[in-house]
Amino acid sequence: MLQVGMDRARQKKVQKYEEFVDRRLKPDLLRAMAERSDLKRNIENLEKNSVTSLRTMVNLGSEVYMQADVPDTSHIFVDVGLGFHVEFTRSEALNFIGTKEEQILRRIDEYTRLIASIKAQIKMVCEGIREILQLPVSEL
Structure with a gap:
């Protein structure tokens, strides 16, 4: 029965990963892609x-706005994360946006593969326990 406890621990771990992907990464991806898409569209315009x-x-924050004059639009500051902004030319900003989107998509793919791997291991362990205990398939 020790193995069944380990199996439940793994299932909880998988559930945490799935929740992390669903509650954090996917919304982050959608928000980042929307922001990058807006920025990309604005640069292209x-x-x-x-x-x-x-x-x-x-x-300025808390939906408080201020009028601003931008005398030169050839260079823009882009939020690159962790509160840092980098000055880019328009073309550099467009390249950065594409790279950042690819990076976020790779992270989601990595977590998805990890979840699938853990699920496969759980299924294999459950099958092994079922065989050892000679239980019918529906018991575990």
């Missing part, structure tokens, strides 16, 4: 319309 300066509203 700046280039398409040959905008060199602009007036915009900036969110």
Whole structure:
């Protein structure tokens, strides 16, 4: 019965990974992709319309906005994570956005493979216990 306790511990671990993927990574991915998509679309619009300066509203936090003048749009600051912003040219920013999206998708794929691997191990252990105890398939 020690093995059954280990099996339950593994199932809890799988459940935690699944919850992490569903509650944290997937929403993070959707939010990041939406933000990156907006940024990408804005950069492309700046280039398409040959905008060199602009007036915009900036969110200061808690949905408090302030008007801002941007005298030169050839370089922009992009949030790269952990509160850091990096100055990029428009083309560098577009390259960064693509790289960041790929990185997030790879992380989700890695967790998905890990979950599948753990589930397979749990199923194998359950099958082994069933065979050792000579139980019918429906018992475990």
